Amino acid sequence: MPCDKVELSSLFLFEKLDAQQLERLCRDGRVEKFEPGQVYAEGEPATCFYVLLEGSVVLLRRVGTEDVEISRSSSPGVYAGAFMAYLGDRLPQIYNSTLRVTEPSRFFVLPAQSFAAIMQDWFPMAVHLLEGLFFGNKNTQEAIGQRERLLALGSLSAGLTHELNNPAAAAVRAASELRGRVAGMRSKLRAIAAGRYEREALETLIEIQERTAEQVSKAAPLSPMEAADREDALADWLADHGVDGGWQLAPTFVQAGLDIAWLEQVAAAVDETVLEGAVRWLNYTVETELLMNEITDSTTRISRLLGAAKQYSQLDRAPYQVTDVHDLLDSTLLMLSGKLGSGITVVKDYDRTLPKIPGYPGELNQVWTNLIDNAAAAMNADGAGGTLTVRTARDEDRLLVEFRDTGPGIPAAIRDRIFDPFFTTKPVGEGTGLGLDISWRIVVNKHGGDLRVESVPGDTRFQVRLPLAGNENTGETDPQEPR
Template identity: 55%
Template sequence: MSERVSEPSALSGQALPEHLPPEQLRELFLFADLSDEQLAWVGEHADVVEVPAGEDIVTEGTPAKCFHVLLTGTVAMSRVIGGDAVETTRTDQPGVYFGAVQFYLEDESARDYPASVRAITDSVVLALPAREFADEFARWYPMAVHLLEGMLLGMRKTNSQVAERERLLALGKLSAGLTHELNNPAAAAGRAADALRDRVTGMRNKLAMIASGKLAGAQLQKLVMAQDDFVKKVRHAPDLSPMQASDLEDEVGDWLDEHGVSGGWDLAPVFVAGGLRVDDMEAVLATAGPDTFEGAVRWLAYTVETESLLREILDATARISDLVGAAKQYSQMDRAPYRWIDVHEGLEATLVMFGRKLGEESGIGIVRDYDRTLPQVPAYAAELNQVWTNLIDNAIDAMTAADGAASGTLTVRTARVDDRLLVEIGDTGPGIAPEVRRRIFEPFFTTKAVGHGTGLGLDVTYRVVVNRHHGDVVVESEPGDTRFRVFLPLTEEPGPA
């Protein structure tokens, strides 16, 4: 045994044997109850391997060739999570096993090492060739292998069901917001359409009155032309501050009052909102003459109102179309699941889907820092939208106080970093404490109250970005500045994605 082994053990002081004798194997808890024949098989097939401090014994993601058992030394197990190696266990207990721990499974998932194990001190391990061990093990314990396979299959099924459920949850979160978003313009359009019917009737009546009176044909024609002119003005009416509007309303109201229009004060706001001023009233007076002036003014007021209502209906229906478009884009309805996409489309659709939870009214401002020159990337578009949803949802939560009041800034940034595309979701919330930070990508890890978080958002995010897209997701956080960075490859991976 080399002097480098720091821990005293049964092996120290001797030259390192190539294989262990049965008595020594039996000291390891894993092999304690094997029959003599089985033990002899292990002794014959397991190599004794020295590993110097600092070296990987097995490396995550590389082909799982050997099942290892620790004999002496200290080893640490780690997994790459969110782009960083995270140490999960450290031990010096002889007999602990690692490496191809699922050697008895025949399926693909057991093909690679699930974690890395590194020698912290100089160490000695047993290495059993996984393939041969699997065949032998299945002969020894045929029923156990069946049970283990069943258990793993069950676990995997649960995991995928959980992921499916999470997808539905996110959709639920969004569709509640979306329903609300759709209801507002739909109700507004409905109200405006009702009012419009009213005004159109009023207008018909007024026109009949004007026409049956003393108005000459030429005059009537001029009024109809004025009407067209008014309509144009309504379409381009400027937005006024309440102060400006009220000043102008005073002017127009006074003027109408002076010219004998009873209730001129009620008409003034209609004209002002429609972009009409005292000049326009004067033009009408000149055309209609004093006798028919009041009737003409009221008829034109109807014109302005109907035009404003039409504008409202158009705005509302346009908003509904936008929302439906975003929902379609978000869900990727009728689109190929895997294709080349512009990430900005998905980001924008996702932002729309959050509706009132974002934007000025919510207290959370949005900053878009997009690099529009970025190329398209190959992606599962709907799944990426899921990722943006989870990250933005977390950012909103981080910027929302316990009493429900939200404040802060959500920053969505895109950029190219080397040969990858970066999407960064930043928030100005309190940040993530280091002890929490280590666990956030674990399934079911949540710091939120029962009923507020399932703890699956980042687990799903990780799986979609890393497993599905061969990208990476990392987090940087300090109070007031938390950034989740998603890196996506710009080119297609060789082989199935």
């Protein structure tokens, strides 16, 4: 269709251009008419810059398996498409949205290369300023985001070190004590071998030893009162049967789940004159088993903590993958357990029937970290602590992750600002004001999801909604909108 310079000059985008510039636009570009339907699709190479002359346009963005409308206009002069072509190869030149027309519509269409050349020729200073603004903001966001991640990593590393130190110290102590118990067992076995034990009695004693070792691993915990009562009963039995210092042996036997019936089996197996030696030998067996259980528990906890750190960091996994949000939440909660402290009770209200979702696990862990950290700070502000409830549920075609805390709440006066960059209510040096801004970008821009907050005193809820079908977005720019 013919290009009318007068019509172009009536558009706000071109109204300041002179006749020669309008002539070049008509020479390099063209006017096209589109019937109702798609003009271009999200993800295709951005080859043209479109300016609406007449008609109606709708801009859509793919979220999961559906196209969601993000903008609609009938105003002549609105534009879309390759309007960042002047950045060249430094930016992936693809359409970040889908453009459709709802009625027969005319566009002025300018090839991306022509648009870039015109910008460079006519507005070189503006191009430099725009380039500096775009890449400057991008570099600033990356640097600040990296700083935010490093701060979080430092805090998590300190907490992880503390959490690892306890089981590691317990394992070292138990291993040291185990060496002494094994040496004592060898000595006691030598004494038993030199004593007046019948072969049948020794065999029975060894059978009791094996059953005792099995029983130790199955011992059920007792209440303090039950344990005290059983210790008294065992100590009295040992004293009645001539075992000196029986009150020292009784707590170990009780911890192992042993009772008077077990002692009666031992007494029936050996002569009364060697009963004390047999009991003390079996005591070494019990202590050895208990210490080995302690070492197993400690090293298992260390392994669990390292597994959580690996899950949290996602260092050995693809950036974009199908993942179970519950695994991510559990690893983050474990990593932050030191920061939460004993004053905060964590309640997990998970819907385990929810499917796995595609996404960026490492970045979702960063979102969970920011939201949990904020909740903990709010509840610990006055030292009172509180309850953090982490809930998952299905919300139509989205997966909901909700973090609810019992802190003082977010004042209505600042609620609309909490997602703004650099806004923080924390004291100077304790917060960058970027945690919620980064979280919003990860959830909304990167995953096509939604992040919102509801808050009253005693009940603050941050709600993350993620598409069940996923929304991989590896581009570095925000969605393009008609302007």
